[in-house]
Amino acid sequence: MLVDAQIVLEAALAEGFELAGLTRALPHEDYLRQVAWVERGMAAGMTYLKDHRAGVRQDPRLIFPEAVSMLCVGKLYKTEGPSRVEDGSGWISRYAWGTADYHDLLGQGLHRVAERVKAAVGPFAYRVAVDTAPMLERSYAREAGLGWIGKNTCLIHEPLGSWFFLGELLLPFAVTEYGQPPADRCGTCTACIEACPTAAIVDGSVDSNLCISYWTIEAKEEAPAPLKAAFGNHLFGCDICQDVCPWNRRAPVTAEAGFQPTNACPPMEEMREDEFRAKFRKTPVARTKVGGYNRNVKVALENRSKKAL
Ligand code: B12
Ligand code: SF4
Numbered sequence: 084m085l086v087d088a089q090i091v092l093e094a095a096l097a098e099g100f101e102l103a104g105l106t107r108a109l110p111h112e113d114y115l116r117q118v119a120w121v122e123r124g125m126a127a128g129m130t131y132l133k134d135h136r137a138g139v140r141q142d143p144r145l146i147f148p149e150a151v152s153m154l155c156v157g158k159l160y161k162t163e164g165p166s167r168v169e170d171g172s173g174w175i176s177r178y179a180w181g182t183a184d185y186h187d188l189l190g191q192g193l194h195r196v197a198e199r200v201k202a203a204v205g206p207f208a209y210r211v212a213v214d215t216a217p218m219l220e221r222s223y224a225r226e227a228g229l230g231w232i233g234k235n236t237c238l239i240h241e242p243l244g245s246w247f248f249l250g251e252l253l254l255p256f257a258v259t260e261y262g263q264p265p266a267d268r269c270g271t272c273t274a275c276i277e278a279c280p281t282a283a284i285v286d287g288s289v290d291s292n293l294c295i296s297y298w299t300i301e302a303k304e305e306a307p308a309p310l311k312a313a314f315g316n317h318l319f320g321c322d323i324c325q326d327v328c329p330w331n332r333r334a335p336v337t338a339e340a341g342f343q344p345t346n347a348c349p350p351m352e353e354m355r356e357d358e359f360r361a362k363f364r365k366t367p368v369a370r371t372k373v374g375g376y377n378r379n380v381k382v383a384l385e386n387r388s389k390k391a392l
């Protein structure tokens with residue numbers, strides 16, 4: 084079956100995805116970058132990234148055997164809100180300010196896209212992924228034309244910037260036209276590399292062993308002491324290498340209700356389990372559980388007291 088690419092792209096735009104592009108569901112050469120990154124130890128404690136499971140990341144057809152094409156979508160998450168805090172509050176990464184879980188929000192949107200396409204071309208099987216399958220999401224989104232991979236390793240779109248999530252719909256048919264990767268627009272800029280407080284951007288990759296995002300969201304254990312001193316007031320995630328990116332200067336905000344800020348800059352206070360649940364239960368911050376959150380608060384408080392000395 085050959086399907087008009089416009090039918091698929093228009094369905095994605097109609098379901099509220101600001102970015103949409105199509106690419107072939109074929110093995111990707113960037114797989115070797117991912118393997119090299121893991122072999123250099125840059126995945127730190129994220130064991131799910133080390134499990135190559137017979138190379139599943141190299142070919143989307145190992146996830147969905149019927150796959151022929153892939154719809155890649157981007158959903159903006161930047162909202163109106165502070166760009167920094169100077170009043171002693173903590174910093175939560177922008178992507179976690181709202182109440183919506185982005186996996187659910189994008190996933191449900193992609194199922195609706197599939198239903199729209201079915202209404203136009205007839206029934207077919209498909210597979211949705213939003214950070215939920217072992218896929219090289221940025222690599223395929225680049226191929227589909229959604230942006231270039233910046234030196235901060237984020238996918239960047241001109242003019243929308245990089246404050247967007249990625250999701251994919253694996254489709255069992257060819258389309259009339261596929262996207263093209265856009266040119267790399269980083270040029271001679273190195274703002275993200277210079278601004279990273281822990282020098283985590285190494286040889287074109289993020290070394291998770293040094294990244295604040297890894298330590299405040301993913302890690303079960305405490306970060307090494309010298310590193311913690313560079314975490315500042317970060318309580319969950321880190322946005323610095325995107326905040327300084329010139330392509331984000333005019334980044335638009337989203338109207339998506341579930342991403343509107345409810346918890347942008349909380350006070351740096353440890354919480355009891357019931358308080359944590361009441362405040363963060365429905366937000367991405369719930370991922371750290373109360374223990375991880377309080378660990379992050381302690382680090383931020385130590386950093387604040389050192390700064391005051
Ligand atoms: C593991 C992971 C992390 C780790 C490691 C980050 C990293 N840079 O690898 C940690 C916990 C640190 C992390 C942090 C964040 N993450 Co994260 N993360 C992932 C995850 C699950 C896998 C990424 C991965 O495989 N890393 C391994 C390395 C090797 O991959 P990579 O850097 O992406 O490189 C690939 C390609 O970009 C390409 N490539 C790399 N360099 C170059 C250079 C050139 C020139 C070319 C052509 C290609 C190329 O080859 C690689 C293989 O595909 C993806 C979801 C997914 N399944 O892809 C989300 C994902 C990348 N994360 C995302 C987000 C939003 C974040 C944070 C912003 C969250 C936060 N605020 O704290 C930060 C950003 C930090 C940063 N600068 O990357 C988004 C990115 C959206 C975007 N616009 O790019 C993703 C895609 C999730 C999603 N579905 O939306 N993340
Ligand atoms: S997310 Fe923060 S710590 Fe990680 S690479 Fe970017 S600036 Fe550095």
Ligand code: SF4
Nearest residue numbers: 233234269272275328
């Ligand atoms: S800050 Fe500069 S080097 Fe880094 S991703 Fe943005 S444009 Fe590229």
